[in-house]
Amino acid sequence: MKKLSSTEVRQMFLDFFKSKGHMIEPSAPLVPVNDPTLLWINSGVATLKKYFDGSVTPENPRIANAQKSIRTNDIENVGKTARHHTMFEMLGNFSIGDYFKEDAIAWAWEFLTSPDWMAFDPELLYATVYPEDKEAKRIWLEEIGLPEDHVVEIADNFWDLGAGPSGPDSEIFYDRGEAFNDLTEDDPENYPGGENERYLEIWNLVFSEFNHTPQGTYEPLPHKNIDTGMGLERMVSIIQDAPTNFETDLFLPIIAKVEELSGKKYGVDKQLDISFKVIADHIRSLAFAIGDGALPSNEGRGYVLRRLLRRAVMHGQKLGIQSAFLYQLVPVVGEIMVGYYPEVQQQKEFIEKVVKNEEERFHETINEGLSMLNNVLAELKENNQTILDGQTIFKLYDTFGFPVELTEEVAEDNGLKVDHAGFETEMQAQKERARAARTTEKSMGVQTALLGDIKVDSQFVGYDQLNIEGKLEVIIATDAIVSSVDTGSAQLIFNQTPFYAEMGGQVADHGTITDSEGNLVANVTDVQKAPNGQPLHTVEVVSPLVEGNTYFLNVNQKMRNKIIKNHTATHLLHKALKEVLGDHANQAGSLVAPKHLRFDFSHFGQVTTDELKEMEKIVNQKIWEAIPVVTIETDIDSAKNMGAMALFGEKYGHDVRVVNIGDWSIELCGGTHVSNTEDIGLFKIVSESGIGAGVRRIEALTGQEAYEAFRQEEEQLISVAQIVKSPQLKEVVNKTEQLQQQLKEIQKENEQLATKLANQQAGDVFKDVKEINGTSVITAKVNVKDMNQLRQLADQWKQKELSDVLVLGTIQGEKVNLLAAMTPSAIEKGYKAGDLIKLIAPKVGGGGGGRPDMAQAGGKNPAGLAEALAEVTNYLA
Known part of the structure; x- marks a missing residue:
């Protein structure tokens, strides 16, 4: 060997x-x-x-x-x-x-x-x-x-x-x-x-x-x-x-770095060795996954990364490492794998930033988790219980990222056993929820020979021709190859075609097929790539089509013109994103359609309004500069030497097509484009949002659609100007700010009046004090607007020490608010505001809770308020 x-x-x-x-x-x-x-x-x-x-x-x-x-x-x-x-x-x-x-x-x-x-x-x-x-x-x-x-x-x-x-x-x-x-x-x-x-x-x-x-x-x-x-x-x-995979050159350099950071030695203590191995394993997953566009979050693959990182951090603590350290292992992972996977080294700074940020966030929650665990354990011991339940173990694991073994260790140090079965039940329930949320699409399609066996040549010539003659080579109807078709749906392959097959985010061309006399034969509704690469036209047949005949293929030019504007604008946006946000902002999906473009990209954090404005400005500047859009065909190595950017997830053969926009944006792309950026006309971003863990989405418009969007916004501004009675559009902002200030002053005046009214009511309400079993109580329905004013009344009651117990209720439309408060002397007698509010809230069709000294509830049955207040007497008795 x-x-x-x-x-x-x-x-x-x-x-x-x-x-x-x-x-x-x-x-x-x-x-x-x-x-x-x-x-x-x-x-x-x-x-x-x-x-x-x-x-x-x-x-x-x-x-x-x-x-x-x-x-x-x-x-x-x-x-x-x-x-x-x-x-x-x-x-x-x-x-x-x-x-x-x-x-x-x-x-x-x-x-x-x-x-x-x-x-x-x-x-x-x-x-x-x-x-x-x-x-x-x-x-x-x-x-x-x-x-x-x-x-x-x-x-x-x-x-x-x-x-x-x-x-x-x-x-x-x-x-x-x-x-x-x-x-x-x-x-x-x-x-x-x-x-x-x-x-x-x-x-x-x-x-x-x-x-x-x-x-x-x-x-x-x-x-x-x-x-x-x-x-x-x-x-x-x-x-x-x-002896194990971990003693190989794939892991030992990482373990050596952890030894350096921790001061501990690998191979001395079997329990500590587990922590070395967990860290070495998990940092590899984190570095590669983040480099490939995944980011820590609370769902999906982002949740997996967060869990891996937190598990590694907790094992770092077992080795005595109390501060962020995982990010320092990223260069080691990159160095080990650089021979075949250069991506970690290439994105080292970004990966380090993400890992360090997530580590520091987790350190903020560790103390909270330990505090929760210690409180639970203290309460269990106070009640003479000996088992830590599975739900608590799972909550610590799921919410705070505590490894189960750490929870067990702390519990056992406190002389308690752990409910393994209960934890496994919770874990299984989570897996079932995740499985139910996963798509039900099939994992791998059933293999068919029909399309795969079609070997005829078919050339796409639609980069510069939208109307050509083509010989009909193959007709597929009712899942079989036929020699002719008279009506209905069919799939066609021609020896050449101007129709673009959907690929790389760009939608398929639509159009018509006519005979030599110009008569409509079929409408093209979709074009996809067949298994052997031929453009496969899905058509609705109007009159008979015959294999071997020649037909005229006509792309819908208006639709194509809109598509190419959006496609070139997508390239400009991609470059602008990298300039504004950084090189880590890689494409993670796109849609280039006639009426809009959609661009998904990886980004750690929010995109600000100013950043969006800057991107939009950059793209429009490139449009106004009237830059020629040059496309060349070359080999993949030459393209990379030119600085051409490859898109995320795309596979490229030996020969590729490069789209070069003034040496500013250079991308590998097989799509169709304008010949000059000025053909785009105008570019407008209409929305930006998060669509998943570390993935953002921008939707934008070009040309006519962008102009119409600006016109629509102008119409809305004119409507606002009329509402605020501003004769000139440029004065709308000042006029609106004046109205906002007036509204604030009126609201402040209303609040002062409401407080004055509440104080007047308080004087009447607080006079009616009853005594039940040696406990003084005030119950009343009051006319205030919300729970906040109920709390203000309770503050007055507390300051004046008017009774042992206070229960107030108010009705606003179909809603009811309840508040209960207790003095320390009432609590000493065993009364709790939270218990009382849970007892009376169902009378008003609601629920609530709170602390022993104060609790609140809401309901939707105003008719039950009197009964709820009467129930207070039963509680105290």
């Missing part, structure tokens, strides 16, 4: 499969793009689903990748086991209808055992197979030459995610030797595939050969696929002879 670094192992894997004709797919961002079924990219195949379900045909049916992934379903085990991680790397090779079991197994064996590659000892390798997969077992035994006792049948070796591609799999295990044998020889789990530390699974080969139909049957796939996954961390632990 060769001694290699993690960087060398990763590169060697990719080089091996490149030598087998595979296209190397770059690692996608951890935040899924256009896939609402996933919270995170959680495997190597997750970004390739479009190829497996047949919706897109890849340039090369052989693909390999190293994909960063996040899974958090086992977060509580991280640090306690040898191999659990939140972020990990999956190395994979994939075949989309090309090679199958024989090559997949042979290449896996070659990579692992060949002296030119990993050079593993074949004697230490085992394979597991699905019992019914006789072919895979035959290949391992007869072609690879594994001994019979090195091939194990396991009933669980079947990969299935519900409807969609599925099939048997074959796992490869490495025997780490007797030193790792944590079980007895006769233990039923002591075998490759069992729950043990000796036999380590390093690679899973999935043979995707069936469609799992919605009806529950398994039908052969039109194209059989290969999907494999090898965990880099596990492989490196074997190659570097590490």
Whole structure:
């Protein structure tokens, strides 16, 4: 076995499969793009689903990748086991209808055992197979030459995610030797595939050969696929002879930095080692996820990040680190991974800022959480209780980010047990709520052969032509390829087309198809890319269409002109965003439609009104400068050397299209654009809002729509001018401010009169004092406007010490307000304002509560006020 670094192992894997004709797919961002079924990219195949379900045909049916992934379903085990991680790397090779079991197994064996590659000892390798997969077992035994006792049948070796591609799999295990044998020889789990530390699974080969139909049957796939996954961390632990994944070069530099910050040593105390591991694991996830556009928040993936960070901070405290420190680990993560993932290094300052800010915010809540826990524990001991309930444990965990083990530790230090079952119940309820909130869209589509088998050429020529002749190559109607269609809906492919297929946020062109005499044949309502890249026109047929005939294709020019204005304006806005907010403001989605544009971007914090004004000003200045918009086609490396910006989540081939606006905005883009920025005319931002954790959205208008928006606002201003009686629009602001000042003075005068009236009522109300069981009480209905004035009356009552108990009620329309107050002497007798208000509030159809000395309630049944006040006597009696 060769001694290699993690960087060398990763590169060697990719080089091996490149030598087998595979296209190397770059690692996608951890935040899924256009896939609402996933919270995170959680495997190597997750970004390739479009190829497996047949919706897109890849340039090369052989693909390999190293994909960063996040899974958090086992977060509580991280640090306690040898191999659990939140972020990990999956190395994979994939075949989309090309090679199958024989090559997949042979290449896996070659990579692992060949002296030119990993050079593993074949004697230490085992394979597991699905019992019914006789072919895979035959290949391992007869072609690879594994001994019979090195091939194990396991009933669980079947990969299935519900409807969609599925099939048997074959796992490869490495025997780490007797030193790792944590079980007895006769233990039923002591075998490759069992729950043990000796036999380590390093690679899973999935043979995707069936469609799992919605009806529950398994039908052969039109194209059989290969999907494999090898965990880099596990492989490196074997190659570097590490007891666990954490003693490899992927984690040890982080652990060394934590040693420096904490003054503690790794490998001395097993409990403290858990904290080192948790921190090393979690900071990797945080750094990469933030770099890919996710930000800490209280929901979705932002909640996951907040939870990871808080868990790491609490483990830092166990190591004696009392201040923000995680942000100092970000450069270490960047340095470890820079060989293949430069993004952490490139965004180091921004990631550090986010992590540090979140750490400091959490430190503010730690004391609050500890205070809550200590109060709960003191109350339990005062009441002679011995168990801390699961709801409290979960609240500390969920609200304050306290790891369960920390709560248990504090509880046990106080001589109390913890309600594990109750906590698990609360956790399960939360998971079910999250699952219910998740989209129900399918995880992977069922593969169909119809569109994927269409290989005809079709060229898009619509960058500079909107009306052309095209030969009709393919007609699809009622899910079948037909030679003609007379009416109804159909999908068409031409040898060339001016119609833009929806892509990169730009909506599809609409238009018409006519015959040689100009007669309408069909209306084009949508255009999408077919699996092999051809523009696929969805049409409503007006008169017969025949395969092989030539037709005239006419794009709706008015609609296209509006779209191109909005698309070029989107590029200008993207650049303006970066200038105003910073380079971290990356595109996270867009819509370019005829009547408006929508731009989503990553940003940590609010966008101010002044920042929006500045962006709008910059875009309009670029429009007024009349800058030529130049598009060129070149290779990807040349484009990057030009400084072209790639958009978040987009995949680019070797040849790309660059849109250059005066060397100010340079982006890779396949969309359609104006020829000069002055064609846009005008740009106006109409809204800005937050749409998720760390993602903001700007909506804007251009051209005619922007002008109409300004006209509408002017009309509204004219209406306001008429209302405030301002003959000149420029005087509207001054006139409005004068009216506001007058209103404030009137409101102040009203409040003074209301207070005077309340004081007059108080003089009458406070005279009527009753005594019940030696306790003096005042109850009354008063005519004041709100709860605030009730409290003012209660303040007067308290200052004058007029009785032991006060209960007041007021009615305003259909609403009732109640207030109860107690003196210290009444509280000593056992009376509590909160108890009293809970008793009488239902009489007015409401509820409330408060402290022993004062409580309040609201209701919607004015008719019950008299009964509520009468109930006070019963309470005191």
